[in-house]
Amino acid sequence: MSDTNFKVITAAFSQDLNAATAGLLGAGQRLANDAGGTHIAICCGSIDSTLSTQISAFGDRVIAIDSEPLARAEPEAWLSCLRSISAQETPDAILLGNDTLSQEITPRLAHRLNGASIGDAQSVTIDDGAIVITRSVYGGKAIADIELTASPAVVWIRAQSMDPADKNAAPGTIETVPLNESADLQSHIIDTHDEVSEGERLEDAQIIVSGGRGLGGPEPFEELVSLAKVLKAQNAASRAACDLGWVPHSWQVGQTGCKVAPQLYLAVAISGASQHTMGIADSKAIAAINTDRDAPIFKHCQFGLVEDFQQVVGPLRDKLSDLL
Numbered sequence: 092m093s094d095t096n097f098k099v100i101t102a103a104f105s106q107d108l109n110a111a112t113a114g115l116l117g118a119g120q121r122l123a124n125d126a127g128g129t130h131i132a133i134c135c136g137s138i139d140s141t142l143s144t145q146i147s148a149f150g151d152r153v154i155a156i157d158s159e160p161l162a163r164a165e166p167e168a169w170l171s172c173l174r175s176i177s178a179q180e181t182p183d184a185i186l187l188g189n190d191t192l193s194q195e196i197t198p199r200l201a202h203r204l205n206g207a208s209i210g211d212a213q214s215v216t217i218d219d220g221a222i223v224i225t226r227s228v229y230g231g232k233a234i235a236d237i238e239l240t241a242s243p244a245v246v247w248i249r250a251q252s253m254d255p256a257d258k259n260a261a262p263g264t265i266e267t268v269p270l271n272e273s274a275d276l277q278s279h280i281i282d283t284h285d286e287v288s289e290g291e292r293l294e295d296a297q298i299i300v301s302g303g304r305g306l307g308g309p310e311p312f313e314e315l316v317s318l319a320k321v322l323k324a325q326n327a328a329s330r331a332a333c334d335l336g337w338v339p340h341s342w343q344v345g346q347t348g349c350k351v352a353p354q355l356y357l358a359v360a361i362s363g364a365s366q367h368t369m370g371i372a373d374s375k376a377i378a379a380i381n382t383d384r385d386a387p388i389f390k391h392c393q394f395g396l397v398e399d400f401q402q403v404v405g406p407l408r409d410k411l412s413d414l415l
């Protein structure tokens with residue numbers, strides 16, 4: 092089908108063209124191409140900024156907005172901005188990333204535009220004129236194809252689940268729209284505290300070393316942190332370990348935590364409950380260390396070791412530091 096009036100907006104909140112933004116742009120570009128329509132990429136920058144120039148390689152049009160509240164990732168400011176652009180452009184779909192800001196504003200934006208909202212999409216396609224998304228349901232035990240009947244479809248997509256965009260034959264146009272900075276904001280950020288340890292976001296990490304309740308306390312997590320340093324990896328945890336206060340909640344992976352898609356996910360003393368494994372299903376390879384040979388995690392992994400983690404983690408770190 093071809094619908095030259097079909098419009099897809101992608102809204103990238105990141106200040107650089109990272110892997111998550113590239114995947115978001117890819118999702119928008121493919122959806123617009125499949126419908127024969129237009130891909131409009133919105134970013135925070137000015138017409139001549141590096142970011143808007145980079146993004147113009149992947150969008151038919153780029154709307155760049157130079158605004159302090161947007162750069163500070165103020166949810167209210169982004170909501171108001173996307174609402175006013177949508178009122179002007181009347182898009183069929185608005186795609187957002189999987190950061191907390193996107194997850195917060197997706198349903199609110201859909202409500203304000205009388206559209207439909209859904210999150211954690213692993214694919215976004217068009218079928219006979221209708222937008223269909225695919226996502227896991229029932230704690231990862233099934234996959235559902237869901238048709239969004241109200242328009243616009245406002246969707247946040249799972250990190251690293253989408254291939255990056257291809258470069259356009261010619262760069263898209265870059266334009267600005269006026270932003271009403273004095274719009275009445277219901278709330279605004281007064282300060283931010285970084286809870287995550289240094290390094291990239293879990294969603295963007297290529298290697299993750301994750302620990303569970305079987306570690307027995309917060310101290311063994313220090314061993315996992317030193318193993319992660321050697322591997323240039325990020326650390327994560329099961330909900331049980333986070334709920335016990337051993338590590339920050341920002342480390343949580345699973346149904347109610349981050350959905351990750353690394354090249355390697357190492358699960359140490361994690362049983363592999365479905366609520367945990369649904370968050371790691373997109374990993375390229377999963378390895379597990381667990382004393383219980385019947386632990387469900389072994390059904391999901393390519394490499395499994397039935398062993399006490401204390402016998403493995405320290406020696407593995409020492410061996411790897413010699414090698415890497």
Ligand SMILES: Cc1cc2nc3c(=O)[nH]c(=O)nc-3n(C[C@H](O)[C@H](O)[C@H](O)COP(=O)(O)OP(=O)(O)OC[C@H]3O[C@@H](n4cnc5c(N)ncnc54)[C@H](O)[C@@H]3O)c2cc1C
Nearest residue numbers: 303304305329330331345346347348360362367381382400
């Ligand atoms: C609505 C809902 C949402 C949820 N969301 C999430 C979520 O997002 N993420 C999440 O993780 N969970 C989530 N849960 C919780 C989930 O059901 C499990 O309770 C949790 O994942 C278990 O964490 P765990 O594997 O660390 O602990 P356990 O299930 O207690 O497993 C510990 C494992 O460690 C092993 N072990 C013990 N000692 C050692 C040792 N010395 N060496 C090696 N292995 C050892 C044990 O054999 C066991 O397999 C959710 C639950 C509900 C109801």
